[in-house]
Amino acid sequence: MSIGHTLLALLESGPRHGYDLKRAFDEKFGHDRPLHYGQVYSTMSRLLKNGLVEVDGIEAGGGPDRKRYAITEAGITDVATWLTQPEKPEPYLQSTLYTKVVIALLTGRSAAALLDTQRAEHLRLMRVLTDRKRRGDLADQLICDHALFHLEADLRWLELTSTRLDRLAAEVRP
Amino acid sequence: MIPEGSLLIAEDLHKTYAHTPALAGACFSIHPGEVVAVLGPSGSGKSTLLHCLAGIVQPDAGRVRYAGRDLTALSDAERSALRRTDFGFVFQFGQLVPELSCTENVALPLRLAGIRRKAAEQVAMEWLERLEVADSGSKRPGEISGGQGQRVAVARALVTSPRVVFADEPTGALDSYSGERVMELLTEAARSSNAAVVLVTHETRVAAYSDREIVVRDGRTRDPDHSL
Numbered sequence: 001m002s003i004g005h006t007l008l009a010l011l012e013s014g015p016r017h018g019y020d021l022k023r024a025f026d027e028k029f030g031h032d033r034p035l036h037y038g039q040v041y042s043t044m045s046r047l048l049k050n051g052l053v054e055v056d057g058i059e060a061g062g063g064p065d066r067k068r069y070a071i072t073e074a075g076i077t078d079v080a081t082w083l084t085q086p087e088k089p090e091p092y093l094q095s096t097l098y099t100k101v102v103i104a105l106l107t108g109r110s111a112a113a114l115l116d117t118q119r120a121e122h123l124r125l126m127r128v129l130t131d132r133k134r135r136g137d138l139a140d141q142l143i144c145d146h147a148l149f150h151l152e153a154d155l156r157w158l159e160l161t162s163t164r165l166d167r168l169a170a171e172v173r174p
Numbered sequence: 175m176i177p178e179g180s181l182l183i184a185e186d187l188h189k190t191y192a193h194t195p196a197l198a199g200a201c202f203s204i205h206p207g208e209v210v211a212v213l214g215p216s217g218s219g220k221s222t223l224l225h226c227l228a229g230i231v232q233p234d235a236g237r238v239r240y241a242g243r244d245l246t247a248l249s250d251a252e253r254s255a256l257r258r259t260d261f262g263f264v265f266q267f268g269q270l271v272p273e274l275s276c277t278e279n280v281a282l283p284l285r286l287a288g289i290r291r292k293a294a295e296q297v298a299m300e301w302l303e304r305l306e307v308a309d310s311g312s313k314r315p316g317e318i319s320g321g322q323g324q325r326v327a328v329a330r331a332l333v334t335s336p337r338v339v340f341a342d343e344p345t346g347a348l349d350s351y352s353g354e355r356v357m358e359l360l361t362e363a364a365r366s367s368n369a370a371v372v373l374v375t376h377e378t379r380v381a382a383y384s385d386r387e388i389v390v391r392d393g394r395t396r397d398p399d400h401s402l
Contacts, residue, residue, distance in 0.1 A: 116389065116396055126382035134358060148379060153377045158213065162391075 001029065002045050005082045008052055011071040012079065015056040018044055018067065031143055044069055052078050097154075101161060105169045114160045119155060126151050181206045181370055182301035182338055187226050187236035189219075189393075196222040197233065198393035206337065207368040209361050211381035214390035219372045220340055223390060228261055228340045228371060229253035241337070258286060262331030262339040262369070264360070266346040270315040271325050276302065276312040280330045287334065305359050321352030328360045332367065339364055342374045350379070359382040 003025075008015070015172055018040045026034040043068075048052040052075035061064040064068040065168070071079075095122050097118060133144035181367045184202040186196070196219045199390035204210045225231035227238055229245045238245040240260070245253065262283075263269070268278045285291065302308045305325040310318045313324070325345060331339050341360065345353030361383045364371045373384055381387050388397040 119389070120387070123378065123381060123387055125385075126378065129380040130379075148382070152378050163215065 001036065002082065003039060004052075005079060006073075007040070007043055008047060008071055008075050011053060015068045015070040017071070021069070028139070031140070041043060048073070068081075081142060097158075098161075100109065101165075101168070102172050105165070105172050111165050113160060113167075114164075115158050119158050122151050122158070124154050165174045179205055181241060182227060182372075183239045184223070184227055184240075187223065187233045187238070189226060189233045189336075190224050190230065190364060194211050195393050197226065197236075197240040198236035200226075200236075200354070200374075200390065200393060200395045201397070202227060202388060202395060204338070204372060206370055207365055209214045209300055209371040209373060209384040211335075211387040212372065212374045212390060213376065213378070213387050216376065219393040220376075220390050222393075223395070224340055224342055224374050225373060226261070228338075229257060252356045256266065258283065259273050259334065260337050262334065262336035264324070264339065264344045270330070271272045272315050275312050275314055276307065276318065276326045279315065279326060281335050283330060283334045289364060297357065298329070298333060301333050302326065304363060305329045308339040317353075321348050322357060325351075325359060328356065328363065332363050332369065335367055336369055338370045338371050339386045340374075341371060343376070344373070345380050347379065353377075 004031060006025060007021050010021055016024070018037070022035050022037060022040045023046075025040075044053065048055070048069075052072055054072055056068045056070035058068070100114055101107075101111045104114050124174045129144040129148050129151075133141050133148075136144065181204040182202070182204050187197045187200040187202075198219075200219060200223050202210075202223065210221045212223060216270040222231065226233045229238070229248070231242075232246060237245075240256070245256070248256070257263075270276070271282065274282070277295050277298045278303055281291070281294035284294035284297060289297075295355070295370075298305060298370055299308065299311060302311050302325075306324050307318075307325045310322050310326060314322055318326070324347075328344070332342075339360070344360065345356055348356060357380055361371065371384075373381070375381055386397075388395050390396075
């Protein structure tokens with residue numbers, strides 16, 4: 001996730017202090033990973049340096065948490081550009097799982113058992129996410145669905161691979 | 175080793191159809207109130223396992239024990255009676271009687287158990303409400319959507335307060351959203367009634383509604399949590 005763009009976009013509705021920005025970010029996007037204050041202030045310093053935000057006011061008392069930031073015209077353009085650019089799809093070509101399967105076959109260990117163990121682990125996480133989805137609001141449901149669909153894709157790969165182990169073994173063994 | 179307190183246990187089941195082995199040493203166990211998913215590729219023996227567990231099909235070898243009774247030693251009539259009183263069923267297709275209203279469909283197992291129409295339909299209405307399809311009560315199965323139909327089927331499976339619900343691909347004909355809602359309602363209703371659910375599925379998202387899974391491959395089972 002681009003924290004810079006997200007914080008910038010949150011400023012479009014009006015100037016905010018760093019603390020407010022962190023709270024708004026955590027509430028909407030930080031479900032499992034709330035931002036550290038340090039991340040907020042280092043990001044805001046970078047945005048400030050690049051002219052994408054400006055200091056709208058400083059409260060008495062000083063310190064970085066007293067600064068109120070406002071988005072600049074350049075910042076608004078930057079957010080718009082970010083939103084119109086497609087995210088690069090993850091190619092998933094460097095798979096640890098694939099490597100493990102091949103190593104198991106090469107070393108005479110059970111690749112089928114490895115796949116079974118991984119399936120159980122994936123399903124365990126899917127249960128946690130399904131339960132969270134059941135209790136959560138729409139935002140939680142969408143976030144969990146995104147993760148669930150990816151886990152489901154992994155499981156389909158595990159299933160397909162488990163049916164091709166003999167062929168793969170014949171190909172990879174010297 | 176068989177886990178203590180199991181309600182339904184299968185040991186070393188074998189079943190062959192016309193020289194084709196469907197089960198070749200399948201084992202299974204489930205506790206009261208537990209939801210267990212039976213996963214595996216097409217043709218792996220999942221449905222045959224479910225049919226043996228429910229006493230619909232007799233295995234060639236091995237034993238199925240339910241609440242301390244050897245299911246495989248019962249007569250056909252005894253197994254039929256047990257299915258009516260203790261088991262509920264949800265299938266993928268065609269389980270509702272098209273000529274009956276949804277309320278009548280849900281009330282049917284109670285009517286077969288000798289309960290009067292009015293009382294049976296009252297209980298049926300309560301279940302339809304619980305499954306969020308009370309509006310469909312007076313309609314016939316052909317007049318409602320697939321998702322609503324499966325909720326009616328779940329209501330019918332649970333109306334007799336069974337101790338085990340057998341669900342064979344219960345969401346297989348539904349879109350993702352309807353399927354998940356059916357699973358939510360099925361598992362919630364079953365858990366609150368302390369009914370065990372044997373859930374056969376090839377969809378891992380559906381299996382995620384279970385408490386644990388067993389995998390069937392080439393007629394044999396693998397249970398990651400229990401070494402049977």
